[in-house]
Amino acid sequence: MAYLNPTQTARPDFTWPVFRFMAGQRRSLPQTKVLAFTAPDSLDDGTLDVVMALKTLRELGFLTSAGSGEETIWSLAATGQGIAVDDYELFQRRLRSALFVRSDAQKWDLADGVAEDLCRALCWFLRSDPHADPFKWETAQQEQGEDTIFSNDTRWGAFQSWGAATGFTASAPQIGGTCIADCTTAIRQTIEDLLEPRQQVDALAVLRELRRILPALPGGELSEHFGFLNESELEVGPALSFALRRGEIEGWLKLEQRSDATTQIKLFNPDSDFSLLCSTVQRMEVARD
Known part of the structure; x- marks a missing residue:
């Protein structure tokens, strides 16, 4: 459907x-x-x-x-x-898994029973920058160009609902009717499933797992299936970088750059033309309310 x-x-x-x-x-x-x-x-x-x-x-x-x-x-x-x-968080986790089901090892089963229009819209939107002006319907119209991701404002409204439900988007703070590519909820839940508290892992390995479990992320197979190619495996992109850096600010993630690291991922830095380098990711244990 x-x-x-x-x-x-x-x-x-x-x-x-x-x-x-x-x-x-x-x-x-x-x-x-x-x-x-x-x-x-x-x-x-x-x-x-x-x-x-x-x-x-x-x-x-x-x-x-x-x-x-x-x-x-x-x-x-x-x-x-x-x-x-x-x-609700477990419901969100399983909702994402249901949307990203594969029919076999080679092909995404998007024709029968899976939300192709929603998946394509998520792949497109997750390439945007959460630091930029939040999207409204007029913005979405302008940015999509000839791709026709959303043919009308009704579909845009449905996307906002599904994006928030899957943890890939959020409304801009204190600005009603807007949407930004804030995928922090999906990233935090996935990190919690991937890593034990205090476990420290190579950043590239974590990045690969995030893209495998959440293939709508830039660099993920589903994103590439729709023709949205990532510049490099090491390039994290604005939306995912935003979520990872927000995790560090909120205290449930620690990002480190070690001088002796053999590989480093490149986090998007809105304040500079130079990327922020990260070699290890550590999940921190944070008390929940």
């Missing part, structure tokens, strides 16, 4: 609440009961949104169904198993 077309796919604003309800039930439910609790009569047009959310969750592997129409029976599928009703 076209994930940036709201007439075909539900936005995350509905998919997460509907999934939470199903996760809390821990059993199969008929569609009529799901609708009764998640789209009561007091919500005028909620029924269609919930049905679309159910179908989107099924496509992503969070839910499974049997039957059709109002007689459809909905259950948690493999991707949805084990997610607590308040564990």
Whole structure:
């Protein structure tokens, strides 16, 4: 389905609440009961949104169904198993994995059941600089040129919702209706999965793993699949550099440059024409609220 077309796919604003309800039930439910609790009569047009959310969750592997129409029976599928009703971060992790599934070792399965339009838009947007002016619809129109990533402002609005839900974008602070390529949430969650607290790893190895797990990043295979080629494996790019440097500022990451290092990745530096060099990455243990 076209994930940036709201007439075909539900936005995350509905998919997460509907999934939470199903996760809390821990059993199969008929569609009529799901609708009764998640789209009561007091919500005028909620029924269609919930049905679309159910179908989107099924496509992503969070839910499974049997039957059709109002007689459809909905259950948690493999991707949805084990997610607590308040564990939105685990939901985000599995959402990204579902979007970036591959059919085999050679080909991205983007034609059947995977969000090609959303993936392409993410690959395009993650090449932008979070330090620059935040994107509005007018900015997106101007920057996309002849690529036609977004054919109208409705698709741009859907992208903002999906970008935030996957942890790849964020709204500019104190500026409503804007979007920047702040992928810090996706990077932090992935770093937490990759490294143990206090573990220090070669920076290039971490960069390769980030691109493997999050292939929409510049230099990742999915990004290159859409023709967005990276200058060099060592070039990190503005968006990923922003996330890594923000991790250091927030205290959950430590970036170091060792004089005896054999390889160094090049972080984008908005304040200079020269890159910031990094040879090791260390995950720091930070207390959560």
